[in-house]
Amino acid sequence: MNHRTPIVAANWKMHTTVRTAAELCRALRESIDNVKSVEKVVCPPFPFLALAHQTLAGSSLKVGAQNVFWEEKGAFTGEVSPPMLADLCEYVIIGHSERRKYFGETDETVNRRLKAAMAKGLRPIFCIGETGDERQAGRTNEVLLRQVRGGLAGIEITSGFVVAYEPVWAIGTGVPATGEMANDAIGLIRREVASLYGGELAQATRIQYGGSVDGANIDEFMAEPEVDGALVGGASLKADVFTAIVEAAARPKGVG
Numbered sequence: 001m002n003h004r005t006p007i008v009a010a011n012w013k014m015h016t017t018v019r020t021a022a023e024l025c026r027a028l029r030e031s032i033d034n035v036k037s038v039e040k041v042v043c044p045p046f047p048f049l050a051l052a053h054q055t056l057a058g059s060s061l062k063v064g065a066q067n068v069f070w071e072e073k074g075a076f077t078g079e080v081s082p083p084m085l086a087d088l089c090e091y092v093i094i095g096h097s098e099r100r101k102y103f104g105e106t107d108e109t110v111n112r113r114l115k116a117a118m119a120k121g122l123r124p125i126f127c128i129g130e131t132g133d134e135r136q137a138g139r140t141n142e143v144l145l146r147q148v149r150g151g152l153a154g155i156e157i158t159s160g161f162v163v164a165y166e167p168v169w170a171i172g173t174g175v176p177a178t179g180e181m182a183n184d185a186i187g188l189i190r191r192e193v194a195s196l197y198g199g200e201l202a203q204a205t206r207i208q209y210g211g212s213v214d215g216a217n218i219d220e221f222m223a224e225p226e227v228d229g230a231l232v233g234g235a236s237l238k239a240d241v242f243t244a245i246v247e248a249a250a251r252p253k254g255v256g
């Protein structure tokens, strides 16, 4: 039995418009505002952060961004800085595998983003995970340890820090990991956090699972002792499905 409050985050990726983002925020406010035993975070695309911030103000739903640059300001066309986000959201996803795959993100650039975001009081959702080839080659643990050590180099985390274990082969594929795989990987990550920062902080740190989570499989993940919630992509775009996921995460562990 752990005492960590589960955290379920919706990664809308590059989806929604002004109209559908507003509708989704309103629908979620209606359906999950009163689910208090889970922390809920909505991560829309940058142009809809202010809208989400306004629509969810005064509710228990929090807003997160999907990325952030490390510089504060300057000639960086198209980038968004930590101080720009700090008034609009509490969380920021950093190191998502789609950023690593399509936009050249490395452990080093992830580390720079984490440092810059935390310096402005943003809470990171720090994403790590192995590819299918790495798992096949038996390299999962080595890759996760490298990502944790590289991403967190020189960083003092606090108990608000969130990690998302997201096996790349499970993201957007409809092929989730098993609960056991998620539990094993998250256990490894937590032990590494303990060796870097001590057992107390490791026990307080929420580590989510992400990768094809939906209303039908969330119970399998939440039943595992190490899994502290989910980072949800595709299934977070449907208010009823995301609501079902949040409600499942709210049930005490061991009650399926």
Ligand code: PEP
Pocket (backbone or CB within 6 Å): 011, 013, 166, 170, 171, 172, 173, 174, 210, 211, 212, 213, 231, 232, 233, 234, 235
């Ligand atoms: C994600 O975007 O972090 C994710 C896990 O996506 P999906 O749920 O669609 O696999």
